[in-house]
Amino acid sequence: MAKKGHSEEQILRALRQAEGGTRVADICREHGISEATYYIWKKKYSGLGLSELRELRQLREENSKLKHLVADLSLDRHILQEIVQNKAVRPRHRRELGRWTQAVFALSTRRVSGLMMLNRATMNYQSRRDPQxxxxxxxxxxxxxxxxxxxxxxxxxxxxxxxxxxxxxxxxxxxxDGLAVRTKVRKKIARRARVPALRATRPNERWSMDFVAARLIDGRWFRVLTVVDQFTRECVLLLADSSLTGQKVASALSQVIAERGAPMSITVDNGIEFASKAMDAWAYQYGVQLNFIRPGRPVENGYIESFNGRLRDECLNVEVFFALIDVRDKLERWRRDYNQVRPHGALSDSAPAVFAAQWTDTAVPGPEPVPDRTGKPAAGNSLEILT
Missing domain, CATH: 1.10.10 (Arc Repressor Mutant, subunit A)
Structure with a gap:
């Protein structure tokens, strides 16, 4: 395209002067152009008339404008695709996205505001909120x-x-601050009406029991016996071992009962350890009823399933275990933290041990406890809720 400032008449005059024999140097000095510009004019416009030259220049200018317009539209389309992928609804998020677009694509505030349909005042707003x-x-x-x-x-x-x-x-x-925790999306299932299970009405009335499996750092498996009080949500027992038989489960439960008394019932699944002769004899000795859920229905023991999920998510998946003694030490520390510190949503964000202590403070002695088969008073029968 000819240099801006030279009209079609000037270009044709320069070309006609050269055809008439005038030296190129004299033509360039007269029109204030370089020899390179003259030869570009000669290459592009030689042999054209005034009207043809004007039409050609106009077409080239329009073509250049269209190229710029197409480039701008392509850039706008790309920017809008990036903006749509990063969905922003609130003004704060839209402002952050607009400033990101400005920095990445080197655009003005006016253009970004027009693309995002955002007020420029919102783009220029500076927050005065305490950063905390x-x-x-x-x-x-x-x-x-x-x-x-x-x-x-x-x-x-x-x-x-x-x-x-x-x-x-x-x-x-x-x-x-980007601290969001990634959670597994649960699959939606059809809801069916079920007969509601009996709920615990006081501490140490009903327990739930199950097993959890994990690995040591060398790949060896170990199992953890988990026991939870359904009313206070306290973790009564965490027993880790490479093998847990019915006899080991009964022995561990006997030690716990010696400290806090026997429950009325324990909800368990149909595992061979819980259905063993050792557990049957233990339950008869302490007067505890073993409530077996239906096969394939873990939701019927929801208290322990929920607890096992927390245990795996916050302890087993976080810690590295080197040996069984290390497993037992870390599980016991986590159990104490779970009972005494960790807030529980079902207890108005109180820790289970704190909730149990508060419930005991608001209870009054009731009738004499009923002795069990061993002649000992059954634990938990001497407390009643204030009405």
Whole structure:
């Protein structure tokens, strides 16, 4: 294209002068152009008339504009695709996305605002909110020490330390700092009406029991016997061993009963350890009823299934186990933390041991306990709830 500032008449005049015998140097000096420009004009416009030259220049200008327009539209389409992939609804998120678009594609605020249909005042807004560095630091420390805690349990932990916060604020900071915990999406199943199981009405009335399996660092398997109080959600027992027979289960339960008394019933599945002669004899000796769930219906023992999920998520999947003694030590520390510190959603975010202590304080002595088959008073029969 000819240099801007030279009209079609000037270009044709220069070409006609050269055809008439005028030296190229003199033509370039007269029109203020270089020899390279003259030869470009000669190559492009030689042999054309004035109207043809004007039409050609106009076509080339329109073609150039169309190229720029197509390039801009392609860039806008690419930007919009990136924006759609990063869905943003709130003004804060849209502002962050707009600033990211500005930095990546080197665009002006006006153009980004037009593409995103965002007010420029929103783009230029500077937040005056307190950054809350101290709260963020403490929240990160808690999240680092309790890697499977979500924002609700972190809120409870911060409140216990004296921070005056609510779940909404912690959720905002929690998501901004990228602390969200990845959770497994459960498959939706059809709901069927079931006969509700009997619920515990006091501590030490009904327990739930099951097994969990895991591996040591060298690949060897070990099993963990888990026992939970259905009313207080306390973890009564965590017993780890390479092999757990019915006799070992009965012996461990006897030690627990010596400390806190015998329950009325224990809900178990149909495993061979629980259905063994050793467990049958133990249950008869202590007057405990073993409630077996239906085969293939783990939901009927939901208390222990939920607890086993927490145990695996927060302990077995997080820790590295070197030997059985290491397993027992780490399980016992986790059990104490679970009972005494960890907030439980079903107990109004209280720890199970704290909830059990508070319930005991609000209970009064009832009638004399009924002795079991061994002649000993049955545990838990001497407390009644205040009405």
């Amino acid at each position: 560095h101290a709260l963020r630091t403490r929240m990160r420390e808690l999240a680092a020490s309790r890697v499977r805690f979500g924002y609700r349990r972190l809120t409870v932990m911060l409140r216990r330390e004296g921070w005056k916060v609510n779940a909404k604020r912690i959720y905002r900071l929690y998501t901004e």
